[in-house]
Amino acid sequence: MPRVKVSVIVPVYNTGKYVDECAPSLLGQSLPADEYEVIYVDDGSTDDTLSRLEKIAADAPNVQVHTQPNSGWPGAPRNLGMKHAKGEYIQFVDHDDTLGPEALERLYEHAKRNDADVVLGKMSSTMVRPRRLFRHTVDACTIENDELTQSMSPHKMFRRAFVEEHGLRFPEGPWILEDLAFVSAAYLKAERISILADYPVYYWMKRDDGGNNTQHRFNPKHGFWPNTRTIVRQIKDGTPASDDIDALQNRLLHRLYHVEILSRTREPEILCEDPAEQRQRFEAAREVAREEFPAAVREGLPAVSRLRAELLEAGDFDGAVTLAERIREVKPRSQVSDLRWADGRLVADVTLDLLRGDGEPLVLVERDGKQYLDPELLDGVPGTEDGWEVPDPFRLAYAELVVKDRDREDWWYPEGDLEVRLKPLGDGRSQVIATGQLALDPERLAGGQPLERGVHDVWAYVQLLGVDRMVRVTGADSTNTPASTPASTGGRLALPYWTIKGQLALDIDQRQRKLGPDTTTAATANSERSEGSSLPLPYVAAAPDATPVRVKVTVATLTVTAELLPTPDAPTAQLRLPARLKLPSGRHPVTLPKTAGPLAYAVVRDGTVLRLEGPAYEAGSGRRLLDSVGDNRQVRRVRRKLGL
Template identity: 50%
Template sequence: MAVIKVSIVVPVHNAGDYIERCAPSLLHQSIGRDAYEIIYVDDGSTDDSAARLDQLAARHPHVRVVRQENSGWPGKPRNVGVRTARGEYVQFVDQDDELTPEALERLHRLATRNASDIVLGKVVGTIQGPSSLFRRTVEHCTVEDTPLIESLTPHKMFRRAFLLDEEITFPEGPVRLEDQLFMARAYVRAKRVSILGDPCYVWNRRDDGGNTSSRATTPETYYGHLRTVVEAIKEGTEPGPLQDHLLRRSYRVELLRPVSEPRILKRTGSSRERYFDVVRRMALDCYPPGVRDGLPAITRLRAHLLEEGNLESLVELARRAQGIRPQVTVDDIRRCDDRLVITTTIGMLRSDGEPLTLVERYGRLLLDPDLLADIKGAEDWEVPHPLGDARGELLVHDVARNLWWYPDTDLAARTQPLGNGRHRVILTGETTIDPLTLAGGTEMPPGTHLVWASAQLLGVGRRAPLTGTPSCPAPFTAGTPPRLVHPAWGGPSGQLSLSVGHPGHISVPHRLFLHATAPPGVRRAARTVLRRLPKDVRGQVRTLARRADPWTAARRD
């Protein structure tokens, strides 16, 4: 009997036709049918999901179906799947998502090569935005040397013995943040983690915008569950820099979210006060001082105002901070051999168009006094390490496939004197786009690719289209067989785009079409129109789109 290398575990509840949408990508993985199994755990579905699953199992010997009474959440079905699995590794997949055709083969190869406890595969799809965690394939790392804590969904590959030996399970029943709790426990115990920089998991937004665990909740319930995640990190680590680093993610993302723009500006009255009271109490109860002290300038100021109880100051800071925008200057763009080299400078501007600055007083650097004027509790806010969290990069977006790629970027942070004791933090340097290696070490596929700039400065994160005035290099060919690369400024914002195709295959009308349809606003409008179509028409349109999908050729029903 062949050794089962991987077990795919899919929790199912009233999935309907999402079963058929997801199944083809799972049934025909390149690793070979004898090397893996698919375990569907039906969590007491009341629609026709059971019949659909039985049909799949009858047609495909490597499909198994497990049934149980409804538990109300994906946690128990996943636990049952792990216990039932026969594979060396377990890959979790949600009922409305997909895998790329070679996902299991590549993930398992990386896992066995490094004896990994966890393998993260690059996530793509209609929900997932860019993540620098998947910039490159990483053979082995741990939570101590890599920002794994930024990826807390469980759609990963796990060594089954690791989960069983360490008794790492999902909480069962309706528990918010169950994914975070599971991943927090796993990360702090994993000896080796690997990251695959190639697309593996396709995370899809449902037609109704929901997911398998989307139910209304209260702030008391939600943050009560977040406390459990915090306690899990504390249980798995010693007090100190590592623990502070891991806890900083939940403080920055979940805890400060309701007291930052846009949410604090959308809520009013008792609703705003209720969230403020809940998160303030948790900040004071659960997080050591080192967590707050390690945050970047504006984020640390929010934490200070929260813990001091200054709700109105948080509201005013949010009003002013929401107007901060990036200033991206393209200093030069040139062709070097068969590569594009782009020199950029990135800074931040306040809503009035003036630079976001630091002011030097008595040997200290203080956060922009004009930004903080008359905000109680924010006076003379010191920024002892202005470059500590400064980072930025250029990104290339493959529009047709919704994939994000990270070219080689060397942007250095520095302070730029503006006179009269004023300084600004900027990022400056070169980015090299190699059409032959950009797409995960392989050639850029045909189509339109848009270039973006992303930066984190003083606790403000922004992404903007790369626009500029320097003349673009002429179209050129690269690789064997040759591919034509056509850089140009275009679209409503004048964004840099790279049109890639075989020589002679990019016609002038095609280029105009690509420029017209590439902007994100056009794509969002198309998705809105699609959601409003009748269900049968929407299905036909999706079928046509899937036929154009470069991965579809490897799928069979």
């Protein structure tokens, strides 16, 4: 009997229909069913969840169901699941999430190949922004790679022997942040951690009823602040203390400080919650910040975050609200230029920056050899009357381009990096910007594989001066129009366009956009003529090794399948019609669906396509005369003798 490679542990409570939605992704894995098991642990559900689980188990030999009295949180069910697990590795899944079809097989192979204690699989989510942690697959790293703290959910694969050796368990009962406690302990103990970034293994999607939205999990009654202290101390116990702001301990604590502490002082929370309740949160956060976090953590924050921390620890709630109101108005801006196809990739120059609420650039001002944060932004913020110094404008600053598969919620990272730099504006003013090149390869972007058919939107993420934003990559006042020429790529058409909101998008294989009127405007400039059934189309890009793309065209009234092929020694495509068409002799317009003007003209004689001509091509009068009487038998005999 094959050994169990993976045990999938799923805690459930009053899950209802979501059990049935999750189950197919667990039972339909590419890993053979006798090589993995699914362990459901029902935490005392009061609805029909248990009966749904028993029905699933009755039809699947590798599914087992366990029950326990309600504990009020996922920790105890997960621990019980681990007690029953027989797999070499353990994978935690929540009852309302799904796995990619090859998730377990790929994760297990990656774990075994690298002898990993923990494997982080690429997550696709509508709950959180994409994480740069999943930009590249990593064979092995340790907690020294502090980017690991971008992913603190338990939805990972853990070697069972490693978990047992170190006695790793989830806190039980209503213990908020139980996932952070377990995962941070695992990171600290692990000798080898692997990251699988070239395949989306876990889909963490927002439920229709909002029941899995993490923003609702903050509840001081469940021990949020004591639990935060516990996790901080766990990290401090597992790493050496240091006054260096870039020491490992301070880098790891940065995530907790920024996410769990400063969230109580910033927008949107401080501007949306009941002021009385938010003041209580503010004071509790202040107490934990002052008592648990080393000064080096605060000193290592970027400019705006460091100012938030200053207001928090000074107990200035009103000042924090004023700053939050100012920062809420800061908007990101993207600028795209020189958009084009090159070597089968869609490339463009991209610049990203931040604007104040009044639309002016967010700037730094130099005074006495030092840089200070934009005084217009800080007007009225206590403690900044003499300016707020920015010792390092590039502290924790970065920017990246990401491409979202609109149908599947997958995020991919195109080639190249964006550089963060200072742009001089004159009069001692400068601006922190990010610049670089978009290089989107439709045939390799999806983890080295071609993008799926569908629409793929281009986004950017910026974190500058402690202000982080997602921004659509947009054109200059362009909406719902082509962004560049179509391209023949991988046997499909790739159509770049600006969406209604002006965002750059790429439609692969004509999912929504068609090769039609708005993508063939350049055709009228085609004054070429080609003998035979093909004609160069300079408005369609194609790499030299491109696979032919099939397209439907209409020749006169006849709809036929044509091909777009690469043009030898040129980065363009050529249109090729079938060699024979059931049409009368003559010059017939070739059009695309819903296209007003002709793409080309096909000259047909006796059912044979003699040549294709561009719309602007004007044949000589002698040629047109022969064309006009081409059905005359005598003329045909003369033409054959002349080789015409």
